[in-house]
Amino acid sequence: MNVEPSIATSIGPIQLDKPVMLASGILGISLDVFNRLYASGAGAVVTKSLSTAPWEGYPNPTIFSVKGGGWINAVGLSNPGAAYFAKMIEPNQDVPIIVSLVGSIPSDFESMIKEFEKCKVKAYELNLSCPHVAKVGLEVGDDPGLVKEIVSTVKKSTNVPVIAKVGLGTSNYLNTVSTAIDSGIDAITAINTVRAMAIDVETKRPILSNKFGGLSGTPIKPIALRCVYEISSQYDIPIIGCGGISSWEDAVEFFLAGASAVQLGSAIGDNWVGVFDDINKGILDYMKRKNYSTIKEMVGLAKKS
Amino acid sequence: MQRNLNHPTIVTIEKVIEETPTVRTLVFSDDIMPNVLPGQFAMVWIPGVNELPMSIMISKESGKAAFTVRKHGPSSTGLFNVPVGGQIGIRGPYGNSFDVKEGKILLVGGGTGLVPMMRLLTFLKPTDDVTVLMGAKSKDEVFFEELANDLLKNNPHRVIVSTDDGSYGEKGFVTDMVEKLVNETQFDAVYVCGPEIMMYKTVQSAHSRNIFVQASLERMMKCGVGICGSCCVGEDLACRDGTVFDGEHLSTNKEFGHLHRNKAGILENY
Ligand SMILES: Cc1cc2nc3c(=O)[nH]c(=O)nc-3n(C[C@H](O)[C@H](O)[C@H](O)COP(=O)(O)OP(=O)(O)OC[C@H]3O[C@@H](n4cnc5c(N)ncnc54)[C@H](O)[C@@H]3O)c2cc1C
Ligand SMILES: Cc1cc2nc3c(=O)[nH]c(=O)nc-3n(C[C@H](O)[C@H](O)[C@H](O)COP(=O)(O)O)c2cc1C
Ligand code: FES
Numbered sequence A: 001m002n003v004e005p006s007i008a009t010s011i012g013p014i015q016l017d018k019p020v021m022l023a024s025g026i027l028g029i030s031l032d033v034f035n036r037l038y039a040s041g042a043g044a045v046v047t048k049s050l051s052t053a054p055w056e057g058y059p060n061p062t063i064f065s066v067k068g069g070g071w072i073n074a075v076g077l078s079n080p081g082a083a084y085f086a087k088m089i090e091p092n093q094d095v096p097i098i099v100s101l102v103g104s105i106p107s108d109f110e111s112m113i114k115e116f117e118k119c120k121v122k123a124y125e126l127n128l129s130c131p132h133v134a135k136v137g138l139e140v141g142d143d144p145g146l147v148k149e150i151v152s153t154v155k156k157s158t159n160v161p162v163i164a165k166v167g168l169g170t171s172n173y174l175n176t177v178s179t180a181i182d183s184g185i186d187a188i189t190a191i192n193t194v195r196a197m198a199i200d201v202e203t204k205r206p207i208l209s210n211k212f213g214g215l216s217g218t219p220i221k222p223i224a225l226r227c228v229y230e231i232s233s234q235y236d237i238p239i240i241g242c243g244g245i246s247s248w249e250d251a252v253e254f255f256l257a258g259a260s261a262v263q264l265g266s267a268i269g270d271n272w273v274g275v276f277d278d279i280n281k282g283i284l285d286y287m288k289r290k291n292y293s294t295i296k297e298m299v300g301l302a303k304k305s
Numbered sequence B: 001m002q003r004n005l006n007h008p009t010i011v012t013i014e015k016v017i018e019e020t021p022t023v024r025t026l027v028f029s030d031d032i033m034p035n036v037l038p039g040q041f042a043m044v045w046i047p048g049v050n051e052l053p054m055s056i057m058i059s060k061e062s063g064k065a066a067f068t069v070r071k072h073g074p075s076s077t078g079l080f081n082v083p084v085g086g087q088i089g090i091r092g093p094y095g096n097s098f099d100v101k102e103g104k105i106l107l108v109g110g111g112t113g114l115v116p117m118m119r120l121l122t123f124l125k126p127t128d129d130v131t132v133l134m135g136a137k138s139k140d141e142v143f144f145e146e147l148a149n150d151l152l153k154n155n156p157h158r159v160i161v162s163t164d165d166g167s168y169g170e171k172g173f174v175t176d177m178v179e180k181l182v183n184e185t186q187f188d189a190v191y192v193c194g195p196e197i198m199m200y201k202t203v204q205s206a207h208s209r210n211i212f213v214q215a216s217l218e219r220m221m222k223c224g225v226g227i228c229g230s231c232c233v234g235e236d237l238a239c240r241d242g243t244v245f246d247g248e249h250l251s252t253n254k255e256f257g258h259l260h261r262n263k264a265g266i267l268e269n270y
Helices: A031-040 A082-089 A106-115 A142-158 A174-181 A218-234 A250-258 A267-291 B074-080 B111-119 B145-151 B174-184 B196-207
Strands: A009-011 A015-017 A020-022 A063-066 A069-071 A097-101 A123-125 A162-167 A187-190 A194-196 A212-218 A239-242 A261-264 B008-019 B023-029 B041-046 B050-055 B064-070 B086-096 B103-112 B129-136 B159-165 B191-195 B211-217 B244-246 B259-261 B265-268
Touching: A020 A267, A031 A082, A031 A267, A069 A123, A082 A097, A082 A106, A082 B174, A097 A106, A106 B129, A106 B244, A123 A142, A123 A239, A142 A162, A142 A174, A162 A174, A174 A187, A174 A218, A187 B259, A212 A218, A212 A250, A218 A239, A218 A250, A239 A250, A250 A261, A250 B050, A261 B196, B008 B064, B041 B074, B050 B074, B064 B074, B064 B086, B064 B111, B103 B111, B103 B174, B103 B196, B111 B129, B111 B191, B129 B145, B129 B174, B174 B196, B196 B211
Parallel strands: A020 A261, A097 A123, A123 A162, A162 A187, A187 A239, A239 A261, B103 B129, B103 B191, B129 B159, B191 B211
Antiparallel strands: A009 A015, A063 A069, A069 A212, A194 A212, B008 B023, B008 B086, B023 B064, B041 B050, B041 B086, B211 B244, B259 B265
């Protein structure tokens, strides 16, 4: 007896109709664009990481693709600020929006969450892992004391689920995961971009204006997959896989490694917005072929085989 | 390894043409840029300065392309000052292109918005009846008039220049001239690139008369490939869905002609 499989998924307390989300920092600037991406099959959209004040970000070049594949960016977390953004998304009813926040101290996060009181927010994602802006992101993620304070404060300030996004910094990212779990986090997104650079041999200069940026796209997929596998092997926490996902096979690989949902960004640069529906269809076909009726049945299977 | 179009390729400036006191054309050799579609742009890296979106200009010599830049803020001034022998990085081409129609064609360009119009001219048929309308602030700032006449020498054509102060050609705003022209002639297509208010009025003039019209939009651009989101106009991404949009579509876009985003992504009035 075969029932039509469902690609709906839950990441702890967060329920989604579809398992592929837009990752933070990609196209995440206007509600009109969010509506479009949701209509294109994204299960949720994560906003650009928002700060307490508007940031212009770094001068260009801020993004380019690497000769062997993948992208390096140092946009510098440019964003219009939490207050402005909250006003913009206030009318939203339909799109599951996950608000990404970046800051240096607990009160930054607390004050930003207040701005979103009137908005329908599916979850907050704390960016503890941006590799190219000082005093936020990885510099926070690498400091267990600060992670503990921030996560505990945020959990006290809201009833909305809270996700911590981790990446590869100077300390072991698994410590950040474990601290975040101890402080009450609801889920983990792994991973952010990996600190990287490129130098132009003709002009003998680093290409990015900021010199260093974050590597994303296919080259980091095996690393991200390893992280998801490691986290799910050591901790009982819902995981969102992120890094280099561009096809349904990639998404399924992350489910098998232990992720309950995935995010993608760079693949949009290569395949544009049709990528969401393509992946959703591929996952569904795979489920039919393998006789799975829910995503949950696949999660973490690679650890058992 | 094959060229990665999203990675800067270094080219050397071979010639600099002074168009006006504030506008220069920088010519370089390349395999790809000379053959792009009309309306496409490149991201141009001026090492140590910035990276800017630039329309890809034609060159009279085969195998060569160019950028025509107006000295404005620090970044465009950086490009303006690159000397012969200087190196810049280019990636792209990016964006869609104008749909090339046949018959009675009107091209409207303001300032460096004329750049995509010059390439579009090279795609027209000798049988097309072409009107080129060029807008400039004053006589000093008029350029490409001779080039347009030259490119159209085998076509029935006219090149009309209008200056805001009347120091050369017709006096007045380009958009008033557009209104006059579309009243007189049933054009088969109107193409426009220039300051957004000028494009907005041109699109309104043509679209309200059911004339096919396309405009090439400018927005703050960082990636050029539809990742960063900085160039959004309503639900459209100027770099990826455009830069060329139909008047039909633009007339439904709430931001076109009214709002654009600054570097932090905050909407500002034009
Ligand atoms: C698709 C496209 C094609 C273009 N083609 C040409 C061309 O052929 N010739 C030409 O002279 N100019 C062209 N421009 C405009 C050019 O990219 C710059 O915006 C302009 O030269 C001013 O830059 P600036 O940094 O010197 O000025 P600034 O003083 O630094 O900035 C002034 C204003 O310029 C704009 N600007 C600055 N940086 C960018 C950016 N990265 N992307 C978009 N706008 C920016 C913003 O509106 C800003 O407020 C084009 C722009 C776009 C989007
Ligand atoms: C242009 C760009 C901007 C990004 N901005 C953010 C950001 O603001 N906050 C964040 O948490 N991650 C940011 N990221 C990281 C992505 O969310 C994602 O973790 C990373 O790109 C890996 O996924 P991908 O390979 O599918 O792109 C950004 C990535 C890119 C390419
Ligand atoms: S310039 Fe980045 S999305 Fe258009």
